[in-house]
Every structure is written in C-alpha cells, then in structure tokens.
Amino acid sequence: MASIAFPEPDPAILARREAIWADLARLVAPDALITSEDERRAFETDALAAYRQVPLAVVLPSSTEEAAAVMAYCNREGIKIVPRGAGTSLAGGAIPAPDSVVIGVSKMRRVLDVDYANRTARVEAGITNLAISQEVAAEGFFYAPDPSSQLACTIAGNIAMNSGGAHCLKYGVTTNNLMGVKLVLMDGTVVEIGGDHLDAAGYDLLGLLTGAEGQLGLVTEATVRILPMAEGARPLLIGFSSSETAGACVTAIIAAGIIPVALEFMDGPAIRICEDFAKAGYPTGAEAMLIVEVEGSEEEIEDELAKIEAIARTFDPLAIRVSQSAAESAAIWKGRKSAFGAMGRIADYLCMDGTIPTGQLSLVLRRIAEICAENGLGVANIFHAGDGNLHPLILYDVAKPGDLERAEKAGAEILKLCVDVGGCLTGEHGVGIEKRDLMTYQYNRADLEQQMRARAVFDPRWLLNPAKVFPLDGRLTAQ
Amino acid sequence: MTVYAPASEAEAADVIRQAQAAHSPLALAGSGTKAGIGRPGNAGHCLTSLGLQGITLYEPSEMVIAARAGTRLVDVARVLAARGQRLTFEPPEPALLMGTDGEQTIGGIVAANWSGPRRIMAGACRDSLIGVRFVNGRGEIVKSGGRVMKNVTGLDFVKLLAGSWGTLGFLTEVTFKVLPVPEAEITLALAGLDDRRGVAALCDAMGSPYGVSGAAHLPEGWHDGGQPQPALTLLRLEGSAFSVRHRVAALGERLAPFGGHSLLEGDDSRLVWSRVRDAAPVAEPRERAVWRISAAPARGPDIVAAVKAQREAIHFYDWSGGLVWLSTPAGEDAGEKAVRAAVAQHGGHATLMRAPVEVRAAVSVFQPQPEPLARLSRELKRAFDPEGVLEPGRMTAGV
Numbered sequence: 035m036a037s038i039a040f041p042e043p044d045p046a047i048l049a050r051r052e053a054i055w056a057d058l059a060r061l062v063a064p065d066a067l068i069t070s071e072d073e074r075r076a077f078e079t080d081a082l083a084a085y086r087q088v089p090l091a092v093v094l095p096s097s098t099e100e101a102a103a104v105m106a107y108c109n110r111e112g113i114k115i116v117p118r119g120a121g122t123s124l125a126g127g128a129i130p131a132p133d134s135v136v137i138g139v140s141k142m143r144r145v146l147d148v149d150y151a152n153r154t155a156r157v158e159a160g161i162t163n164l165a166i167s168q169e170v171a172a173e174g175f176f177y178a179p180d181p182s183s184q185l186a187c188t189i190a191g192n193i194a195m196n197s198g199g200a201h202c203l204k205y206g207v208t209t210n211n212l213m214g215v216k217l218v219l220m221d222g223t224v225v226e227i228g229g230d231h232l233d234a235a236g237y238d239l240l241g242l243l244t245g246a247e248g249q250l251g252l253v254t255e256a257t258v259r260i261l262p263m264a265e266g267a268r269p270l271l272i273g274f275s276s277s278e279t280a281g282a283c284v285t286a287i288i289a290a291g292i293i294p295v296a297l298e299f300m301d302g303p304a305i306r307i308c309e310d311f312a313k314a315g316y317p318t319g320a321e322a323m324l325i326v327e328v329e330g331s332e333e334e335i336e337d338e339l340a341k342i343e344a345i346a347r348t349f350d351p352l353a354i355r356v357s358q359s360a361a362e363s364a365a366i367w368k369g370r371k372s373a374f375g376a377m378g379r380i381a382d383y384l385c386m387d388g389t390i391p392t393g394q395l396s397l398v399l400r401r402i403a404e405i406c407a408e409n410g411l412g413v414a415n416i417f418h419a420g421d422g423n424l425h426p427l428i429l430y431d432v433a434k435p436g437d438l439e440r441a442e443k444a445g446a447e448i449l450k451l452c453v454d455v456g457g458c459l460t461g462e463h464g465v466g467i468e469k470r471d472l473m474t475y476q477y478n479r480a481d482l483e484q485q486m487r488a489r490a491v492f493d494p495r496w497l498l499n500p501a502k503v504f505p506l507d508g509r510l511t512a513q
Numbered sequence: 514m515t516v517y518a519p520a521s522e523a524e525a526a527d528v529i530r531q532a533q534a535a536h537s538p539l540a541l542a543g544s545g546t547k548a549g550i551g552r553p554g555n556a557g558h559c560l561t562s563l564g565l566q567g568i569t570l571y572e573p574s575e576m577v578i579a580a581r582a583g584t585r586l587v588d589v590a591r592v593l594a595a596r597g598q599r600l601t602f603e604p605p606e607p608a609l610l611m612g613t614d615g616e617q618t619i620g621g622i623v624a625a626n627w628s629g630p631r632r633i634m635a636g637a638c639r640d641s642l643i644g645v646r647f648v649n650g651r652g653e654i655v656k657s658g659g660r661v662m663k664n665v666t667g668l669d670f671v672k673l674l675a676g677s678w679g680t681l682g683f684l685t686e687v688t689f690k691v692l693p694v695p696e697a698e699i700t701l702a703l704a705g706l707d708d709r710r711g712v713a714a715l716c717d718a719m720g721s722p723y724g725v726s727g728a729a730h731l732p733e734g735w736h737d738g739g740q741p742q743p744a745l746t747l748l749r750l751e752g753s754a755f756s757v758r759h760r761v762a763a764l765g766e767r768l769a770p771f772g773g774h775s776l777l778e779g780d781d782s783r784l785v786w787s788r789v790r791d792a793a794p795v796a797e798p799r800e801r802a803v804w805r806i807s808a809a810p811a812r813g814p815d816i817v818a819a820v821k822a823q824r825e826a827i828h829f830y831d832w833s834g835g836l837v838w839l840s841t842p843a844g845e846d847a848g849e850k851a852v853r854a855a856v857a858q859h860g861g862h863a864t865l866m867r868a869p870v871e872v873r874a875a876v877s878v879f880q881p882q883p884e885p886l887a888r889l890s891r892e893l894k895r896a897f898d899p900e901g902v903l904e905p906g907r908m909t910a911g912v
Contacts, residue, residue: 149809149811150720151713151716151720151810151811152716152810152811152812152835153719153810154809174722175720195665196665196669198663202663206640207663209640209669209672210640219885223885224885225883225885225886225889226883229809229860229861230809231807231808231809231835231860231861231862232632232633232637232807232832232835232836233626233628233632233676233807234862235807235879235882236879236880236882236886236890236908236909237673237676237677237681237889237890237893237912238626238639238672238673238675238676238677239886239889239890240672241639241669241671241672241673241675242668242669242670242672242673244669245665245668245669246668246669262719262720262721262722263722264722265722285574288574288576288693289573289574291597291693291694291695291696292693293692293693330756330759331759331763333755333759334755334756334759334760337756338753338756389661389662389663389664390661391572391575391660391661392574392575393572393574393575418663421661421662421663422575422661422662422663423661423663456659456661457659457660457661458659458661458664458666459666460665460666461661461663461664461665462663462665463665464665465665465666469666476666477656477666477667480653480654480655481655481656481667482667483653484653484655484670484896484897485668485670487896487897488668488670488673488893488896488897489668490896491889491892491893491896492889503667
C-alpha cells in the first residue's frame, strides 16, 4: 500500500452524485460531461500512476464560458475541482478525488492569434506544448520551454507546474515565457492578466499563478512569447569514466563564460538503458555523459564546439562525438527525451526532481547511490546539469511487496538531501501530492502560512485542487 | 519622522511588529533614489534597508549571488565584474531621471522590478531573481525561492515581491542568477528613420536569429542635453567577438531595406545604451512629467501618436518599440487622460515615473486595474500586511 494520504471524501457530496450530474448536464454541452464509471476511470490518475482515484464527474469544456459556469456552480455547492491538462504530471498534480469534478482543458486547443512582429502567440490552454512550436515553425519561430512530455503536455499544465525542459538554461522556464492569461477564478469570475506587452501591470499575478499547481484558478487561454529559431544547433556528446569528472567539466565550461543552450547529464545506467532503446550511439562504457548543445550559424557552432571540446579534453574523456548531421542530432536528443519511456520498459520507477547548487553535484550523486543501495533499489540519474535540476529515477518493482514504499522512502531521503545542500524539493515537476508532506522540510511555519494566506485570496474554501502542495494538517482558510 | 535602520532581519521584524501594533504606517526605503515614484504616502516613520549590508553568497561557477537588501548595486556589480559576470537585466541608474543622488540598493531594484534595455532578451529583474527573504506586515520573516535556478516548490513570492514597491514586505535579502559578461558588443545604428520605419526595423531584427540584446529608436530631434540629433535606430549584439562580427554582418544585410548603417563598438556602444537605459532623452527639462508605457512593440508608435494628438510630448522607444518613454508638461493631470486613453485604445500599461508630489497625489500613478484584478490585489495586500503598515497606498488606494 502506497503511503501518501488523501483527504476523506465528503459523504454529502458523494451522496448527491446523481443530482450533481444533472446540474452539470444543464450547464455544459452533452459531449462535455462524462459520468459513466468506465469513462471517469480514464481520469483516475496521471503520470504518478501508483495513485488512483476515480472522480465524481469529468467536464471537458469547449469554452471559457462553459468552464466558468461549472466553476461558479461548484463554488456555490462546495464541490472540489481538479484542473487537468494532459495528465502527464509526475508529481500527482492532476490526480482527482472521489468527491471532485475534473475540469480538463483538452478540447480547448485552438491557436487564436500569432503575431510575428510582436513575437507572441495567443492560444487556448489545452493546446500541447509542441503544437505551439509546430504552428509557428514555418515562419522560423518556436516556443522555448520544452519539457520531455512536450508532445502530450498542455500549456495549461505547463503554467500550473512552471515547466522547464532541456533548453531552459538559455531560454528560461514557463514563467519567463508567459505574457498573459485568461483565468477563471473559483467563483467563476473570468479575469485577464497581462497580454502582449512585457511586465503586466500591478502585482505580478502572472508570476504568482505560474507554478501554483492549479490552486489559484483555471487557465483557459495564454499569451506566450515566441522566439526566432537559431540558424542552426548541434549537440556534442562527451563520455567520462566518472560522474565527478563530468561534473567538473560542466563547471569548467561555465567558468569559461560559455552558456550552451543545453547541458544535459546522464549517468552510466541511464546511458545504457537509453542507448538500448534509442540507438543514439551513446558511449555505453562510460559512467557519465554530457550532451552539450550550441546554437548559431555554422561558423559560430564550429567555433563554440571547438572551445567546449578543448575544455572537455582536459578531463580525459572516454569519448567525444560531435553530431555530424541533423539525423544524428535528432537521435542524440531522442535518447535523452525518451529516457523516461525507456526506463519504463525495464522497471517501474519514481522520477525525482530536486534542484541542487551545481557545486554539490559529486556529493549528491554519491549520496543518491548510497541511499538507493541502502533501500535495495537501483537508480539511474538524468538531469539538467547547467541548472542543477536532478532527475534520479528510482527503480522498483510494483509487483514486489514493499518495493514502492522503499522507493518512496528513498525518494524522500533524496529530496531532503537536496534541501540540506541548499537546493529545493522540485525544480520543474511541482509538489503535487508526491512532495506535499515534505514541504515542512523546506519551509518553516511562517513561510507556509504566508503561502496559504495568499492562496486563500483566490480559493478561500480550499476547493481548487485541494489535496496538493500543502500538508493536510494546519491549513489556513480565509482570513 | 523616525528613520529605523535595523542591522538584522530580526530587528526589522521588531520594527514592523511595533508599527503593526501602533497602526503606524512605515515608508520603506533603500537609499531613496526612487522615493519619488508612486503615490505620496503619509507614513510617520521610515524603515530603511541601509543597515542590511553585504554580499552573503557568491558562487561564480554556479552563477549565483545573494546580498542583503541594503547592499549598493555598485558594490554587487563590482564583485561580479571582478569575476567577469554581471546582472543581465541592466538596471537603470535613476539619478538622471529622478534627480536623486546616492547609490541605489539591490533591494530597491527588486522592489521596483527595475529593468533596462536587455529586458527584451534576458528578462526583467524578476526573471533573474531566484530568492527573496522579507518581513511581512505581521512582522514575520518569510523566505521564498532560494539559490537554485529552477524551483517550483510552493507559491512563487519571488516574482510577486518584485515590483511590489514595498507594499507586501520589507525585503531583507535577495538572490540572483547572473551570467558571464560577453567578450564583445557592437551596436548597429540606422539613421534618419521615422517612428514607424524605425520600430519596424527593430521588430524585424527581433524576429531574426541574431540574438539582439537591445533595440531602441530615438526619434528625429532627440537630445540628451545638447543639440537636437537626427533619428537613430539602435540594435545591440553581444557575445564572443567571433560570433558578434558574424551576426552584425548578417543583421546589417537583413536590414538593408531600411538604409545604410554604422557601427558603434565597445565603449561607444556601452555609452549609448547607458543613455537609453537611464531614459536620458526624456530626463530634461527637469520640470516635465515622465511616463513609462509598456505595450506590444509594433503599437508603440500608435500610442505616441495618440498621446501627441492630445498633448505636447517628447518620446523615445526601447524594447523594440514596446517601451515608450514620454515626457510632457507636468501641469494639470500630467497628461494622464491622454496617456490612459492611448493605452486603452492600443493595449499595455502606463506608469507615471516622475511628477510633482501634488500631481502624484491626484492622478493614478500606476495603471488602474479592472475590478476583479483590483480586488485580488487589495486582498493580497491584506494577506501580507493586514493592518496596512507597509507603504500603504503607494501603488493604488488600498494597496
């Protein structure tokens, strides 16, 4: 039995299920409401699939107005709402509760406007991350944040979790690329924040909303910054005999004043599992590997890669390989981006997401190996080396009694370690339910109470995605 | 007026707790270089960060620096420069515009979300900011963010505190990510373009893959204290010397339809961008009011035309046309009606950066917000500062 607790469902709400379905049916189009158990079951979990709860109902609105009507109704009736993008959260951010209505934005996926002179795109929030880039690619533009799940994940979910990706070292994460939203508040009020100009007026509500895990409102439209694509980009692979050497090489590259567009790290187990899956030509004999990508014209790429290669040579690399073609570059990235999928073929895993000061890398990797070994579990490490965002994948076997609990215990120890060395619990996946009970390890009472007071401004009764982020004990409601 | 200059976070918390108990509002300040921005307050006492000094963390290899809020920007910049690094958001020097002296503090820069020309490429102050510590209006010490670049643990007060002008908390320590100073910078200058052509050139350049880090247009007749000058359209490129040379050539070719160009290199480039950054073209005459308007870049010229149809004004553009600096006579409403009408028509928001105190008491200094947002702002203020002791009313009434 897995160890994360959920609040007790409200029996009064459960008892009124049919009446609530009937009310919702009057508010939305027939095809927007899901009530049959089989269909609701499709929404019982997200990418933290060890936890499952079938929701009371699912609504898939086609418009902001429809979403607002449902939220106003639920607010009046005291019914909880769980917003959902594509359900790719690794932290359980989209896992519903039996007494909650899921509002999924998956039907709202239109591009509303693209403005190349002003470099913005206005989209409905259910559009996938990758679809934005595809929409503007013909004009030579892209949307920068690129989480590994970008084929499936929605911009609504990206905003909720402040998603990053492999290229955020240069381009930033969602919060740095979001310019405006249309937001439905819990009481059904629709507000517009920001727009197609920089730095929204007044308090930075956009900044507060981004990464708030769907607890402040439901985003139905977004205006994002689009950027001109670089003339070209090319990755370089470097294999090392140890993680320490790879870490030292990262430090040396940055110390030389070079900020590559991406700087990704994989350890030995991750290299071998991904290579087996993607046939990317990874050095399977290495214990650590960096993927370093640079951008620019052909001449600039050559110039910068030469500098990086010269630095790497001083660390006795086992292998250095510069991509020679677009196909080779794509294969190199395919290995990295399919890492989670490749891992899933050989084992169940928990994907951790702590961030650490990069100077602590060697220590932290050593401790992660020890913690997992102590719990009798394997681990593979993949992370964004430039920014210290770790993704240890703790391997376990769901069929083996006690294994999941051991994995969760090891995960919690690893995240506490991240905090101990000056980092944080989550860099880009969010707290969700997964790290909720560790929040008191990173924050003290005053920190958390201030967050809850700000949260209460938007959702005084804790109806919006309420099982997430904040420990279940000691919650503050409206003033 | 008593000026409190606590030497520690705990002392600051004491001052605020006492102010809360006495219902006695506090003005918050660093060195006061931006004290003239915002609605005038009626605080009986001032709480300054000047007692909170010093860099608390600097790890060049991790590209992170933290400093107590009262640390002067010049001191932070000097420490960074010694290791070849800098704050990327290019905070303006307010002395010229505001007529203040003294060295601005790093906390004041955060409280104002004070960003310069590179904002268009590298983000605003709030985008470089990764951690804050502050004392809220209850006198509680609160932290958010930290020293790592990616952090989505809990609500992001780092962003919320940036640009809140002291109304939500008294900042005690701030942490930034920093970047290496590029090896070279070159500015490509086009001459003689009117506003629409100038901004069109800027937008075209920003849509190019050449990594423009500054995009400003100074219209015909601009000056910074001397003779009127011909129009100048400026595009800055930074990077390795090799890369900048390559990109300048490519950009020049792309912008050939806008006419010939000249190049400003090294110190010449740095000088012109410091003038843009500090709003020098609208700083004089000193008695005029100054507005700062953020809009979609291509609509900058529409906003200027709309204001000028109502009122005499001097202007220039930064941020590819999306940041309009505009000076106008300070009399009556300092042009508020004309500016707000232009923004209502073309989008964006406007802040009155400089005006006599009686004008700032009478007009909306910050962009008025529609009611649902205004209500959220008021309630957030109460969630941080229930008794309204921190700079009450500096941004709007009730905030």
